[in-house]
Amino acid sequence: MTGTGTEVTRAEVVAVACAEAWRGDGEIIASPFGTIPSIGARLARLTFEPDLVLTDGEAALMANTPSVSADRSAFVLEAWMPYRRVFDVVWSGRRHVMMMATQVDRYGNQNISCIGDWARPKTQLIGVRGAPGNTINHTTSYWVPAHSPRSFVEHVDMVGGVGYDRARAAGPAAERFHEIRVVISNLGVFDFATPDHAMRLRSVHPGVEVDEVTAATGFALVVPDDVPTTRLPDPDELELIREVLDPRRLRDKELPA
């Protein structure tokens, strides 16, 4: 498929799809959760979004763009960003986070808090974390590594990340800075470019059938007549992913080939 001589993997396609989420964002913090979104954010900065700001995962911003398996000694830091300052950035809107979602619904409501009734959950997860504040203050996207009717649900059990219907119902202060840009799964890319902001299938990854996606989704997806295929990495991107950003193939652990 490319000059490298090996087949492009699903994880590599998804890494590029993640990078595309930050296209056009300019000088804001890109905050990826998960290995493949981290590769994507770094890839975006090394290619079409050079002004993106990346954190070191601790309390600083990182001037260089090392691999996702790099030791901290390889980091070149450019500014201090402890957690308390992160909230200043969140509330200023200069950030686009890609969080994970245990559940996501038709309007982009997200749950990482618990499964079942919140008062006494069947399964306690990590908690809402910063999802309510993120979604209401700046652009948010989601990465769902295992697309199924259990993750793409009609209604999430606990709304942490706020979707379009809930933001609208909460009023102008909630809608003002709200944007759920894309949801990326192991099967495809989804957006909310519909009249009522219901989730739409934007593209299927190479080798995935549209029927496969709708069958794995627990609500009625908006499916256009023509569904494009998620683009492949170009040769430069593929080289960056394989040689620079993830030489140890951590991406395959998150999304096995």
Added chain:
Amino acid sequence: MGDKRAPLDEMVAELRPGMTVGFGGWGSRRKPMAAVRAIVRAGIGDLTVVSYGGPDVGVLCAAGLVRKVVYGFVTLDSIALDPHFRAARQSGGIAAMEVDEGMFYLGLLAAAQRLPFLPTRAGLGSDVLRVNPELRTVTSPYGDGEELVAMPALELDAAFVHLNRADTHGNGQILGPDPFFDELFLGAATRRFVTAEKVVAPGALLQEGPIQTVTISRLLTDAVAEVPRGAHFTSCPPDYDRDEGFQKLYAGSGADPGAWTAFSDRFLRVDEAGYQAAAAEAGGAA
């Protein structure tokens, strides 16, 4: 000027059942774990625990000392979820106030500034408002008229933080990269307790690091104790990293009640010196 040094057990002896207690740090990072262990030894229960949650929450839940947890998350960082917090929530054994982590920050800030609440956009439209029906919104009195969440002050009866250094007057120094919200936990609390890796003479903190690292002034502290490795098994850079092997051992103690009893007998039914010795032995065996 007063010497604020006091043994950790004396600090903990000031706690009473039913109190609201805040713990500094974040996740499994620079947690006042020695204070948590001292609370477990003292058996002071019915606590409302306020925390950017890590194993402080889990240990206190497992020890049966928690009535309610106020949190935005509970995590061990390198291990995503704390088994004891999960068990406590899933059994319905504890009450909970779950909020956005930025709302949590504003709750501490409001308490530290003696305000009833601070307004924020965070929480609007989310189920945080559904599961915490006591939360209210407030309408901007200005022309915009925006309706915002009024995050109530998180007032604490007591707070514990663990720092890299302190002096005998109660000034505190954080040499690691992130001060987290320790200053606000102290500011939000009636009784304010600091443990530190090392306690030095007044003025000597500048031999440890630049003035900008002395972010906790003695205005914010009532008592200070030197407790080396007092954040173990959480991280306390630059003094030590997280003890990942021990954290795995701790996470494994959630496997069944017998596992917790064994962990507790070995590591918590002993004094702090006994804990540190047992932890070193466990590390050596791992």
